[in-house]
Amino acid sequence: MLKGKSITLRPVLDTDLDQLYSIHIDIDNRGDFFPRGLLSQPAFQKQFQETGFWSKDEGMLVIVSPDDTLLGHIEFFKTVNYLNEYELSYQVYAPEHRGKGVATEAVQLLVRYVFENKQVNRIRLVIHPDNAASRRLAEKCGFQHEGTAREAWYHKGKHQDVEIYAVLHDDVITS
Numbered sequence: 257m258l259k260g261k262s263i264t265l266r267p268v269l270d271t272d273l274d275q276l277y278s279i280h281i282d283i284d285n286r287g288d289f290f291p292r293g294l295l296s297q298p299a300f301q302k303q304f305q306e307t308g309f310w311s312k313d314e315g316m317l318v319i320v321s322p323d324d325t326l327l328g329h330i331e332f333f334k335t336v337n338y339l340n341e342y343e344l345s346y347q348v349y350a351p352e353h354r355g356k357g358v359a360t361e362a363v364q365l366l367v368r369y370v371f372e373n374k375q376v377n378r379i380r381l382v383i384h385p386d387n388a389a390s391r392r393l394a395e396k397c398g399f400q401h402e403g404t405a406r407e408a409w410y411h412k413g414k415h416q417d418v419e420i421y422a423v424l425h426d427d428v429i430t431s
Contacts, residue, residue: 258317258365263358265317265330265365268309272318273301275326279349319348319362327353330362332370332379341378341422342370355389363397371429380422384409394421398428 258265268276277300279285295303303309309316314333318326328348335343346362348354367379381399383390394401399421407415 258369260361260365262322263327263361263365264320264322265362265369266320268304268316268318268329270304272326273304276318276329277301279326285349313342317362317366319346319358327358328362330359330366332366335380339378340376341380342374342376343380343382359390360393360396363393367397367423367428371425377425378422380420382409383419383421384411385417385419391419391421397423399423400427 257267277297280300281294283294314331316329316331319328319330321327326349328346330344330346332342332344335341344363344366346359348358363381370376370379379399380402381390381394382405383394385404400423402420402422405418405420407417409416409418
């Protein structure tokens with residue numbers, strides 16, 4: 257577990273699966289900027305049974321409150337094999353928990369964990385230009401804006417631009 261000031265990141269437990277799958281299939285609750293892909297329930301459960309949503313180059317941790325209420329999740333994954341980087345993805349589930357620093361603290365905790373435990377030099381965030389909250393989060397967490405990937409993301413029936421932000425190992429971990 258990774259403990260922060262107001263949240264904890266922990267692995268997914270068997271007891272989380274029903275609630276997580278209900279959240280996963282509620283695509284309307286994902287907001288305007290979270291990918292809308294779906295897994296079938298058997299595929300979702302199979303992935304958990306095989307890996308626990310954790311392997312060498314990808315993983316998911318749930319974000320929980322001090323009383324173990326499920327607030328969201330955060331993931332890391334390899335972008336492409338020839339780049340020495342991971343990408344993060346995060347979601348805070350309930351609107352009443354958004355805008356309170358939950359995702360910012362989760363990103364800070366996972367960035368530090370990844371850089372301390374994996375031989376990776378950079379972590380990136382891919383953010384829709386209209387997602388002001390995620391752009392603020394990136395800046396608070398020390399990510400630098402690197403540019404725009406034009407029409408790189410197909411979402412809600414059209415190709416859309418995304419902004420690339422990244423933080424380097426030495427930006428976070430000092431010798």
